[in-house]
Amino acid sequence: MIAELEKQLRRRGRSVVTVHGETPDRERAEAERVFQRGEVQIFLGSINAAGEALTLHRADTCVFVELDWVPAAMHQAEDRGHRAGQTATGYHIISLLAHMPDRQNLDEYVAKVLIEKLANINTILDEKAGIAGRRIEGTDASVRSRVIAALMSEAQRTDVAKNAQVAAMRKRALPRPRKQ
Known part of the structure; x- marks a missing residue:
């Protein structure tokens, strides 16, 4: 899912860094650094890999395309951008959920x-x-x-x-x- 999102965003001319479960710590830190400096527009990360221990307070929007089973994990992920030192004037959280009529998904x-x-x-x-x-x-x-x-x-x-x-x-x- 993340690889496809990254591909689609790049196709549309967006600069993106990606963090997922297999991202080494050094690359994770570099992704955080370039996003915080404004060198890229979008930080794309999985909840488990990017939900804790990252500072992303340059963000003004957090979009979830996945959910975690544990409310605390969701809360932590939401707070990566919404924290002391936030530079954006507002912070928006958007969850994109699939809806399939007549079927539980x-x-x-x-x-x-x-x-x-x-x-x-x-x-x-x-x-x-x-x-x-x-x-x-x-x-x-x-x-x-x-x-x-x-x-x-x-x-x-x-x-x-x-x-x-x-x-x-x-x-x-x-x-x-x-x-x-």
């Missing part, structure tokens, strides 16, 4: 799971509910951080089952080779 399913997870997190934080049978009192940032960390850990464990469901959906959605 992967994007819609992941979005639904993310929304459910965020609703659960908000419910727990709002009610100061306990984690693993313990009641957590207080509303300060450290308590909320511990609650979120516990929830994210649980969410990542349950994602293994979700990934199996996604693999099955992908298999059904892909065109089958014709027998000759």
Whole structure:
């Protein structure tokens, strides 16, 4: 997906740097540097590879063409450009999701799971509910951080089952080779 996006953007005369899971650390740092200096227009990165430990506050828009199962990963990715030192006057987040009428698709399913997870997190934080049978009192940032960390850990464990469901959906959605 990223390779195709990069190709299409370059075809339209845009300057692009790309970071994905196989990008070496040195190239990742160079991509960040040239984007921050304004030497290229577009920083194109996967959520897992570019979602953390990068400063992209020159950005004014963040477009997602994929979603992550974990809300914290999405939040981190959104914050790469929206942070202290941001040079743009505004910051826009756009998520592009595929929609196929009469069929559930992967994007819609992941979005639904993310929304459910965020609703659960908000419910727990709002009610100061306990984690693993313990009641957590207080509303300060450290308590909320511990609650979120516990929830994210649980969410990542349950994602293994979700990934199996996604693999099955992908298999059904892909065109089958014709027998000759």
